Amino acid sequence: MSENKILFNTGMIDGISAEIEKLSNTEESKLKLTPDNADSGLAKLVLTLVELIRKLVEKQAMRRVDGGSLTDDEIERLGETLMKLEMKMEELKKHFNLTDRDLNINLGPLGDLM
Amino acid sequence: MARMIYALVSSGEHPENLHSKLQGIQGIGGTELTKVSYESISAIISENEKADFTAEKEKVIEFAGVIEALSQGFTLLPMRFGSIMDSIEELNTMLERNYAKIRQNLDFVENKLEFGLKIFCDPEKITAELSSGIVAGIDHAESITSESGNSVFRDYVNKKLREHRIEELRLKYAETVIAEITEYFTGMNTMHTFRKMVSETNIIDALFLLDKDQKDTLVVAVAEMQKRNPLLSFMLTGPWPPYNFVDKSIK
Structure with missing residues (x-):
């Protein structure tokens, strides 16, 4: 971005530029499916969806915990389930050599998926 | 070859100004910019190889640069990178079919x-x-x-x-x-x-x-x-x- 387009900033231009660079550097978060990487590309796509659903489930669960509608026993079981889901997800990411950033697919103008 | 569309410009009152403006700007890959007009609107285009339409950072910046240069002096609707038409006839048909809506949008962003x-x-x-x-x-x-x-x-x-x-x-x-x-x-x-x-x-x-x-x-x-x-x-x-x-x- 040319500096004459910046009408106001707080002197934190270096930090902001780094942030913009980070936001625009979407290479890692692009989904690249080619004949040579069909397996890993598909794994990335599937794990991205699984991770998105896992996070939504976690968020909804926390809303219920926060709402105070769960018993102690239910909270225990919820904790165990969520913990196991997270651990399983970590295993799968390791198996397919993927990081959190890989799963955060960039949706262009809509921003990152997660 | 295909026509890359950069912007739809309000060219009604002074079409000659637009013509001279285009002389001073180059399209992606140094291509010549031309206009295809219908009534008071013009589509600004360049003729490019299909390889030029891949969304690489440098090309997208060149594309935005053309729109920026055009916006200095004209009311316009910027097009998305990768907006292409195969022929001038197709482009003319699009302008004619969408004229009312494009004109309405141009009027909406006039002086904004x-x-x-x-x-x-x-x-x-x-x-x-x-x-x-x-x-x-x-x-x-x-x-x-x-x-x-x-x-x-x-x-x-x-x-x-x-x-x-x-x-x-x-x-x-x-x-x-x-x-x-x-x-x-x-x-x-x-x-x-x-x-x-x-x-x-x-x-x-x-x-x-x-x-x-x-x-x-x-x-x-x-x-x-x-x-x-x-x-x-x-x-x-x-x-x-x-x-x-x-x-x-x-x-």
Whole structure:
């Protein structure tokens, strides 16, 4: 971005530029499916969806915990389930050599998926 | 070969100005820019190899540069990178079929400018401030301290609950800042859009469309908001061509 387009900033231009660079550097978060990487590309796509659903489930669960509608026993079981889901997800990411950033697919103008 | 469309320009009153403007600008890959006109609108195009239409950073910047140059002097609707037509006939048909809608959109953005406002924060600092409940305007009735756990699973839930509450507080904080911004523009002829929590550090991404003569008012308002929100860093950019406030779908 040319500096004459910046009408106001707080002197934190270096930090902001780094942030913009980070936001625009979407290479890692692009989904690249080619004949040579069909397996890993598909794994990335599937794990991205699984991770998105896992996070939504976690968020909804926390809303219920926060709402105070769960018993102690239910909270225990919820904790165990969520913990196991997270651990399983970590295993799968390791198996397919993927990081959190890989799963955060960039949706262009809509921003990152997660 | 195909025709890359850069923008739809209002060329009614002084078509000769547009012609001379195009002489001084080059399209992607140094190609010549030409116009295809229908009544009072013109599509600005260049003839390119299909390889030029891949969205590489340099080409996208060249494309935006053409739109920027054209916007200095003409009301226009910028097209998305990769908007192509195979032939001039096809382009003429598109202009004719969509003339009323394009004209309406051009009239809508006449004498208006688009600005972007990005608001950043230091996530650790803002979390600490919000957690301590000292940020004005945020209802902190619900403590984020968790009950002591009695099992590893309970501890896990408590950890997640704390993260969830902090996220909710940050969202609420972003909403109060948006409310403050919106209040500033009450009574002004502006359109705006907001995206919250774009990233961990970019908590608000706002766009404004306002009359050209309101540019200075916007700069002053942003400076004032910055003073009132020392935890945040405001960056205002523009003016930009009106990328985000018109419906550019064409038949």
